[in-house]
Amino acid sequence: MIRSLRLRLMLAATTLAVLFMLALLPAMQGAFSLALQDSIKQRLASDVTTLISAARVENNRLLMPTQLPDELLNLTDSRLLGYIYDREGHLVWRSRATHEEDISYRPRYDGHGDQFARIRETNGQEFFVYDVEVKLLGGKSAAFSIVALQPVREYEQTLDGLRENLYLGFGAALVVLLSLLWIGLTWGLQALKRLSQELDQIENGALESLSEEHPSELLRLTGSLNRLLRSEREQRSRYRDSLDDLAHSLKTPLAVLQGVSEDMAQRPEDREQAWVLQSQIERMSQQISYQLQRASLRKSGLVRHQVRLRPVLQSLCDTLDKVYRDKQVRTSFDLPNPCYVPIEQGALLEMLGNLLENAYRLCLGEVRISLRQTMSGVELCIEDDGPGVPPDQRARILQRGERLDRQHPGQGIGLAVVKDIIESYGAQLTLGDSALGGAVFRIHFPTV
Structure with a gap:
């Protein structure tokens, strides 16, 4: 699942742009094909007009000059082919380039005057044909069909070139369009980014409310x-x-x-x-x-805090060292520098105060506090070398009013408050055996 709104919008815009261009390409190719065929028709009509203007009839015979006005009709390797047929469909004249071509086309006298078509020969070759019926003797019986042909392969080559250019052009246009869309979305989503930044400041306690400078x-x-x-x-x-x-x-x-x-x-x-x-x-x-x-x-709903751990620990340990002066507890810190925990300072003081007081009270002479980064957050550990907590009693001592140590005064709510604070921040408290020989309290704060 794509979580980024900008990526979602870009994906939707890209899909729509590609679909639009895929639908537009055939339409443009069809329009260009029709325009190109119309151009070919106009050219063949012009060539037929040239043949008509050059033709003469004497004694019911067609006479054509040796050199025609259109040079393409005089060349032996020309792409332009010219034929003239009489009323019975007999070939009476052909241009020089037609001697190397075997065309089976026969004119049709259907009274329409002219005809533009695309034909395929038995050898697979295709031609555009423009056929015009004319009467050269002003209404007398001498009538001819003048035909101009052009191979289709040049038309297809031109169409292929256009298709390639269209694909390249549309591809470049798509890249430019998507780049502009990305820039436009980035600019348009700045408002949401500013809103997110203000929410971060509220969570960190830097702001109390959102500003009104938004769309x-x-x-x-x-x-x-x-x-x-x-x-x-x-x-x-x-x-x-x-x-x-x-x-x-x-x-x-x-x-x-x-x-x-x-x-x-x-x-x-x-x-x-x-x-x-x-x-x-x-x-x-x-x-x-x-x-x-x-x-x-208890944690507030929207505000998120980050508190430096070492100063809080140092202050609490200094106080507990004075309270347990006769015990002379050795306290060691294994903390990165700097290190922060995602909790309010008052809640952190209450939580660590209860845990460290228990550790000082029950230890033989050593307490260790460590913090390490995990894949899912940070883990704070408080260990001592005291008697520890039996596995079957670990769940019970976290309940309100339950105490294992009956030799010292107390109401048995300290660890219950600690557990309640930790759970209100979405963290997790677990008890285990310490390498020092006593108990270890592990508090895991997940990454927000």
Whole structure:
């Protein structure tokens, strides 16, 4: 399937131009053939007139001069053949060139006066014939048929030459036409190219909306896209504001409930109810935190970002080195220079923050971050030398609220948020075994 609009238009134009020229060629050849035959007829009629003007009749006998006015009739190797027949069809005179030709043509006295035809002899030769019936004695019985012939081969040679010239001319005209069409399409499609460039700038965050400097045929499209962009921004803003308002309105009741549960836990008879209440409060806090992070980090519909990876990694690692100062984690980077990942900076910080915090917390002393280009995009890997993740537990830890590490505090939503962010960008998260001995998290960003 041809994806380029310009190539599609060129292919359609080429097909139409070729079909038009193929239909035009026979018409032009037919018109030229008719014109050429008419020219031959006029020439033969002129030759017959020459014979008529040179002929004399004495005592009912036809007399022709030795030298005729038309030199072609005097030559022995002439292409022009002349014959004169009497009323009974007997040959009474012939030009010099006819002595080398054996023509079986016989005149027809049908009262039409003159006749132009194309005949074929038994030997395969073809001739154009112009036959005129004349009465040289002014109405008396002495009547003759004067015939001029010309071989068809010269006509066919001329027609073949014309056909060759037509093919060459039409071929050259087709090349010129297609070149002009390509230039015209390139110029005409500049508007779509400018629109595509503006969309790229919107995806990269350089523009907020499309300009109105487009052809009138595209203004409806650009207007619809601008309304879509505004609607998306407004919807995302309303979504975030609504969730912020919800979180704020629930914060005080949750704090009150937390205080009540702590008071209940002081009484032995209410400890079980206090534990149930605290678990439900924690679950509600977890849901609120998860939904707030989803709202703030989910990818927008049209905007596409490219963020430099190394500065973000360096900042996060510097912070985690201070948090885990006693552990003295060795961090190594295997990154090309420069390297970018197609994700918003806030989402990248949240995603890497969760993954690196897990790696620092669970590793024995080494973490490695690498990025490599693949045939279908880029792949970011975060590895550690910790205990790893058992294959049968890898799917479970990506679920919201699930945790394998019970020795450290947490709500178990970090990896779920990471998975949600990655999927919102059309990427894929997989877990595996690292060469360092622990786990490796692979994030594959496909090429857009």
